[in-house]
Amino acid sequence: MFLDSARFMVKLPLQAKEDTLLAYCDTGGGISMLMPSRQDRPEIAPYVKKGLVKGLMPMSYVIFNDMVNIEKFPSPSPIPNFILRKPLARVQESYLVIPPLTDDLQQKIDKMPMLDAFLGQGFFMGRAWTFDYPKQEVWVNTPIKSTDSKKPNVLSLGFKKNTHGVAVYGHPRMQIEIEGEEIEVLFDTGASFVLSDKGKEYFNTEKNTLAGSFIAASIFDQWRTDHPDWKYYPESDGSQGIIEVPVVKIAGQEVGPVLFSRRPDHVWSEMMAQSMDKVVKGAIGGSLLKHFKVKVDYNSELIQFQKYNDSTLVDRL
Known part of the structure; x- marks a missing residue:
């Protein structure tokens, strides 16, 4: 569902x-x-x-x-x-x-x-999944071969591990690129905006929640300074603002616009840092993932992003 x-x-x-x-x-x-x-x-x-x-x-x-x-x-x-x-x-x-x-x-x-x-x-954790957002299907036991790591639409994932090299948490780290800057993020299928009354009005919906993505306050505020033309929705995710990023590059592919909500820096540098192998600056959720068929393999530690073009799945070989 x-x-x-x-x-x-x-x-x-x-x-x-x-x-x-x-x-x-x-x-x-x-x-x-x-x-x-x-x-x-x-x-x-x-x-x-x-x-x-x-x-x-x-x-x-x-x-x-x-x-x-x-x-x-x-x-x-x-x-x-x-x-x-x-x-x-x-x-x-x-x-x-x-x-x-x-x-x-x-x-x-x-x-x-x-x-x-x-x-x-x-x-x-311990499985390989396919989340096909355009077709609204979820599959399990769909591995990504280690040899596929060389494909341009496949990225490596990072996990926090113990001294024996065993993952102790299942929070996957990966990268996106915005305005030429590579940003480390959490892969977060559950990321959600909890809409305020203003947010419901901005997005013309009666829903209480919407799929979202998050970004550290320092980056969010810099975007607001550098790109005053980007759409901005103040106090729309509870008390936090939401910004519309026109283009996000991920695994060699560009999609957009993508909505990001502001989250305090300490959420990433202190709280999420406890369960991740590196400090991330945000999380990508459905506001970005909805464009893709995503395969994520927790065993080979790889993730693949495939886009549909005119109802045909494009796999960048």
């Missing part, structure tokens, strides 16, 4: 009956979660367990394969630094955390009331 042709959700088939949960897919997200209000559903409640995060904070969770009825359905890999324990041992199986219902989480749910679950970085 695609939202505004630029973000997507998957249906999780439930074990107990012919029913599904709608799960939002976010390569730039954190822990995979089940929304608190869904844990009391009769087909889920019997599988809810109690655990401890890092041995201290109580946390409810559900084992993924207890809940989902297709054995080969992709399941989220537990993030190594997030230690969830049952009373005497670390939880080794794939799971969804059930977070407490905070005011912040409730606000997000209010903006996306169809949200049953959230699939973050761990859902994508």
Whole structure:
């Protein structure tokens, strides 16, 4: 299921009956979660367990394969630094955390009331995916061969790894180019604008959220100074402004315009730096990705961008 042709959700088939949960897919997200209000559903409640995060904070969770009825359905890999324990041992199986219902989480749910679950970085790790935005299709087990790394539309991905060379986070780093400047960014399928009333008016929509991309405040502000002709929408993503970049170059291809929302520099230099191999300056989401069929392989650490031209897929050889 695609939202505004630029973000997507998957249906999780439930074990107990012919029913599904709608799960939002976010390569730039954190822990995979089940929304608190869904844990009391009769087909889920019997599988809810109690655990401890890092041995201290109580946390409810559900084992993924207890809940989902297709054995080969992709399941989220537990993030190594997030230690969830049952009373005497670390939880080794794939799971969804059930977070407490905070005011912040409730606000997000209010903006996306169809949200049953959230699939973050761990859902994508260890697999190869195809996200075909123009055709609104998602495929798994679609690897990119290492020999394809020489193609001009294929880029290398960076992941934060331990001393053994094993990825400990699933946040992919790559590059885009704007006005001749190469910018390191997070590949972020879930990047969203939360529209203010002004934002809804600017973009002529009643939707609460739209697919977006983000950029560090220092770069955003420089764009505003250097390009006063670029369209600017103040206080449109909550209190943050959105800017329309006419052309973005990615993997040798140009697309645009692309909308970027402003985010404080410390979001990238301090917060995201903890889960990435280098400091990035932003994130590309659906406002850019919607132009492409994207193949992303977490094993070969490669990503491929293919454009459609007159209904034909163009693969730059």
